[in-house]
Amino acid sequence: MKKEQQIDLYYQMVLIRRLEERGAELYQQGKIGGFMHLYIGQEAVSTGLIAAREPRDRVITAYRDHGVALNCGISANEVMAELLGKATGMSKGKGGSMHMADTSKNMWGGHAIVGGHLPIASGFAIGDQYAGNDNITICMFGDGATNIGYFHEALNIAKTWGLRVLWVCENNQYGMGTAVDRASAVTDIRQKAEGYGMKNGQVDGMDVLKVYDAAKDALDYVRKNSQPYLLEIDTYRFRGHSMGDPERYRKAEEVKKWQENDPIGIFNKQLLEKKVATAKVLDEIEARVEEEIAKAVEFAEASPEPAAEELYSDIYAD
Amino acid sequence: MAKITMREAISQALMEEMDRDPSVFIMGEEVGVWGGTYAVTKGFYDKYGAMRVKDTPIAENAIIGGAIGAAMVGQRPVAELMTINFGFSAMDYIVNQAPKLHYMFGGQFTLPLVIRAVGGGGRQLGATHSQTPDAIFAHFPGLKVVSPGTPEDAKGLLKSAIRSNDPILFIEHATMYQVRGEVPEGEYTIPIGKSKVQREGKDVTIVTYCKGLELSMKAAEELSKEGIEVEVVDLRTLRPLDMEPVIESFKKTNRAVVVEEGWKSYGVGSEIVSRIYEEAFDYVDAPIIRVAQKEVPLPYNRTLEQAALPQVHDITAAVKEVLK
Ligand SMILES: Cc1ncc(C[n+]2csc(CCOP(=O)(O)OP(=O)(O)O)c2C)c(N)n1
Ligand SMILES: [Mg+2]
Numbered sequence: 001m002k003k004e005q006q007i008d009l010y011y012q013m014v015l016i017r018r019l020e021e022r023g024a025e026l027y028q029q030g031k032i033g034g035f036m037h038l039y040i041g042q043e044a045v046s047t048g049l050i051a052a053r054e055p056r057d058r059v060i061t062a063y064r065d066h067g068v069a070l071n072c073g074i075s076a077n078e079v080m081a082e083l084l085g086k087a088t089g090m091s092k093g094k095g096g097s098m099h100m101a102d103t104s105k106n107m108w109g110g111h112a113i114v115g116g117h118l119p120i121a122s123g124f125a126i127g128d129q130y131a132g133n134d135n136i137t138i139c140m141f142g143d144g145a146t147n148i149g150y151f152h153e154a155l156n157i158a159k160t161w162g163l164r165v166l167w168v169c170e171n172n173q174y175g176m177g178t179a180v181d182r183a184s185a186v187t188d189i190r191q192k193a194e195g196y197g198m199k200n201g202q203v204d205g206m207d208v209l210k211v212y213d214a215a216k217d218a219l220d221y222v223r224k225n226s227q228p229y230l231l232e233i234d235t236y237r238f239r240g241h242s243m244g245d246p247e248r249y250r251k252a253e254e255v256k257k258w259q260e261n262d263p264i265g266i267f268n269k270q271l272l273e274k275k276v277a278t279a280k281v282l283d284e285i286e287a288r289v290e291e292e293i294a295k296a297v298e299f300a301e302a303s304p305e306p307a308a309e310e311l312y313s314d315i316y317a318d
Numbered sequence: 319m320a321k322i323t324m325r326e327a328i329s330q331a332l333m334e335e336m337d338r339d340p341s342v343f344i345m346g347e348e349v350g351v352w353g354g355t356y357a358v359t360k361g362f363y364d365k366y367g368a369m370r371v372k373d374t375p376i377a378e379n380a381i382i383g384g385a386i387g388a389a390m391v392g393q394r395p396v397a398e399l400m401t402i403n404f405g406f407s408a409m410d411y412i413v414n415q416a417p418k419l420h421y422m423f424g425g426q427f428t429l430p431l432v433i434r435a436v437g438g439g440g441r442q443l444g445a446t447h448s449q450t451p452d453a454i455f456a457h458f459p460g461l462k463v464v465s466p467g468t469p470e471d472a473k474g475l476l477k478s479a480i481r482s483n484d485p486i487l488f489i490e491h492a493t494m495y496q497v498r499g500e501v502p503e504g505e506y507t508i509p510i511g512k513s514k515v516q517r518e519g520k521d522v523t524i525v526t527y528c529k530g531l532e533l534s535m536k537a538a539e540e541l542s543k544e545g546i547e548v549e550v551v552d553l554r555t556l557r558p559l560d561m562e563p564v565i566e567s568f569k570k571t572n573r574a575v576v577v578e579e580g581w582k583s584y585g586v587g588s589e590i591v592s593r594i595y596e597e598a599f600d601y602v603d604a605p606i607i608r609v610a611q612k613e614v615p616l617p618y619n620r621t622l623e624q625a626a627l628p629q630v631h632d633i634t635a636a637v638k639e640v641l642k
Contacts, residue, residue: 033620034442085442085619096444096618112446113407114376147375148407175376177352183375249351311614311622 001212003276009051009208010271010282013043013264014289016067019076022293023066023083023097027243031301032083035112036097039067041238044263045170046071046140048211049233052219053138058106058128060121061140063098064170064237065110068140072107074100076296086303093306094314114175115141115150118167122154125163125228136222140168144175146189158228159196166215166222167193167230170205172237177249193230205235206263209270236261320503325495327469328434329358331476332396334505336366339394342480345372346381346398346434355400356436356495378408382433386416386485389431394480402435402489403447405455416485417460429485432476437465438491438529438579439627445615448623450529450580453589455487456556463556464510465489467531469499471554474508482510491529491579513560515567519547522637523567523574525590527553530577530609530628537633548575548637556586561593568594572603573640577633582610607636 020038027036039046042064050059050071061068069079074090082089083097090102101109108124111117121139128135145151146169158165169189173180181187193200199221203214211233218229236258240247271277322330336342343366344359350373353360362371374381378399385397399405405412412433419427439448456463462484466472472490479486516531517538526534531552538548549567553559568574574594576587587608594606612626 034444034618035447091618093619094445094617094622096442099444099618112444113404116407144376148377149379150407176348176355178348178373178375182373246352248353305621306617306619308622308625311612311617311625315614 001209005051006271006276007281007285009047010267010277011285011289012047012071013208013267014285015076015292016043016047016070017264018289018293019070019079019296020066022297023080024243026083026297032097033085034096034098035063035242036083037064037242038237038239039064041258041263042170042172042205042235043067044208044211044267045205045233045235048208049138049140049168049215052212052215053136055106057136057138057219058108058124059138059140060108060117060124061110062114062117062142062145063110063112064142065098065100068110069100069102069107072102073105074102074107076292077299080296080300081303084300084303085305086300087306087310088299088303092310094310115145115148117141118145118150118154121165122158122163125158125165126161129161129163134164134223136164136166136219138166138168140170142175143169143171143173143180143189144178144183146192147183155193155196155198155228155230159198162226163228164222164226165228166218167228169230169232170235171232172235174237174241174250176241179249188232190230190232198228198230200230200232202232202234205233206261206266208263208267319500321498321500322469323495324469324472324490324497325356325358327473327501328476328490329360331473331480332359333362335477335480336370341392342394342396343370343372344396344398345374345385347374347376347400349373349398356492358495378404379411382408382411383415385431385433386411386419386429389429389485390419390427394430396432396434396480399433399435401447401492402437402451403449405435412487413455413458413461417458420484421460428483430483431485432479432488433486434488434490436492437489438493439611439616439623440493442618442620442623444618448616450578450611452489452556453580453585456586460485461557462486462510463489464554465528465556466554467528467552468516469497470501471508471514471552473501474506475510475554478507478510481507486510489528494529494532497532511555511558511560513551513553513555513563515549515563516552517548517550519549519571521546521571521573522548522640523564523571524548524550524577524633524637525553525564525574526550526577527556527586529579533628533630534577534633536630537637540630540634541637546637546641553586559589561597564590564594565598568598569601572601574606575609575633575636575640576606577609577628579628580611581613582608583613585610604640604642607640609633609636
């Protein structure tokens with residue numbers, strides 16, 4: 001991968017991290033409400049994955065969607081505005097943290113019903129197959145989502161009909177407080193594809209370049225063969241499931257151990273060691289992100305609340 | 319009488335029934351190690367162990383379908399839906415299987431099953447996580463639907479539900495776990511299918527339940543300061559519906575307002591108003607008004623969300639309107 005692109009991936013990861021850290025503060029101050037699920041610790045997953053897509057490939061994910069939104073090119077301003085429920089958010093303040101989408105960037109949403117978006121992803125691929133194009137739908141979901149019927153129905157139809165879907169399981173080891181082995185009959189999630197005769201793979205989700213390479217290969221396979229593929233990406237969320245999670249289900253040492261594998265720290269080291277970037281360049285990225293986030297918060301706070309009439313807009317298209 | 323929260327009341331009911339009857343067990347998402355998403359089953363896992371407090375995969379059909387099966391073979395499962403919105407993922411089991419299996423097989427199967435579900439808006443959780451779809455579930459004969467508005471009723475009704483041999487959907491409200499109220503000391507149950515006058519008054523009858531009760535009691539206090547005395551009838555159970563206290567009250571006041579958190583169209587209020595017109599038409603002095611949620615999917619933005627949800631001032635305004 002070209003130097004500039006690597007540096008850009010680093011920038012994206014830092015942007016996600018800092019935006020969410022700021023978001024957590026704003027949540028504590030009561031400026032953000034509802035459920036907010038942080039992506040901190042998992043940044044390498046969507047950053048590497050989405051970097052590997054063609055712009056025409058669609059992305060759909062669950063409620064842990066801030067990082068995915070930023071990687072797809074939605075601005076920090078809009079993400080922050082949506083978090084604050086402002087009219088300038090991409091969902092006009094009506095969706096909130098869990099519901100970020102911008103179809104012009106081929107980001108088809110955060111979706112809050114676990115597993116519910118998987119058959120919809122199959123549907124995107126049905127639509128694209130019908131249209132005769134070779135777009136791929138990249139569908140991201142958690143380990144917990146592989147235990148609900150939606151997952152199995154969606155994978156089965158995708159394989160049976162030869163749908164171009166890249167199924168991406170972000171295995172962050174827990175669905176809320178339930179460890180994978182307490183909820184899933186197999187702990188290697190990729191194995192679940194075998195029952196559907198679907199090609200599959202697994203990659204370390206703390207290393208953004210490994211994620212990128214695995215995603216590239218998987219996307220190539222899907223596009224060429226017109227077949228789905230399940231990619232399991234192993235990762236860890238450093239924060240609670242959502243804001244206010246008492247985290248009684250895991251030990252502090254376990255979290256600490258994973259934090260030593262911080263995807264941003266790992267990539268920082270790689271970039272320096274391989275002389276892709278100097279420390280100065282990486283510091284400048286920090287500063288640039290800092291400024292961008294400050295501006296986003298300013299933008300969001302200064303933005304208007306949705307007008308009262310907005311309550312009744314967009315209920316129907318006709 | 320002790321004053322406890324709704325959370326404590328529900329928790330006590332579960333614990334007392336589990337202690338009383340070894341066939342009672344709990345299954346649902348995060349009910350065990352986590353202690354319940356709303357902390358209702360905190361401490362249960364340590365006390366009763368994994369066999370009686372089952373942390374399930376995220377698999378609503380496996381939870382509700384599984385609870386139906388376990389009930390059919392003689393256990394008394396209390397299945398928990400983390401929120402009622404996830405019940406839609408298991409809709410076939412809740413409305414198309416559980417309510418039919420006793421009837422359709424000539425009474426051979428019994429389903430001593432409770433589904434606890436948390437409903438309601440007001441927490442900025444967005445359109446898919448904030449619904450009050452009680453009326454939909456109450457549409458189905460064969461299913462009983464209970465939704466208490468006070469800690470006393472929650473505890474007594476849940477205990478009855480667990481002892482009942484029918485499938486019962488027990489709907490709690492996400493914003494009411496901290497509501498405090500008096501509960502009797504010691505053992506008691508409250509029968510399912512009985513409405514209750516929660517406040518006496520002579521001017522207007524308010525018919526409501528669950529969150530609507532909390533709002534209506536506040537409205538009643540405000541109105542009382544202005545010299546208007548409303549009678550508040552709490553349905554407590556939506557199916558089977560007990561209209562007797564409603565009709566009795568209406569015959570006294572001749573005016574009514576129905577308050578619910580769900581949408582107005584095809585809602586609980588629609589049913590109550592029709593029944594009043596059917597059963598007490600001669601006593602009607604003014605058109606009955608329904609106070610309910612605006613007909614929109616609930617938005618995330620706090621101001622818009624609150625604008626969509628019924629408020630105390632909507633109730634006071636409606637009461638004054640029926641008094642005109
Ligand atoms: C159908 C349904 N059931 C339950 C929930 C509540 N819930 C939200 S997130 C979650 C855990 C999901 O875990 P996983 O799929 O591993 O994703 P992660 O949060 O780890 O990213 C649960 C149980 C839901 N939103 N939808
Ligand atoms: Mg997970």
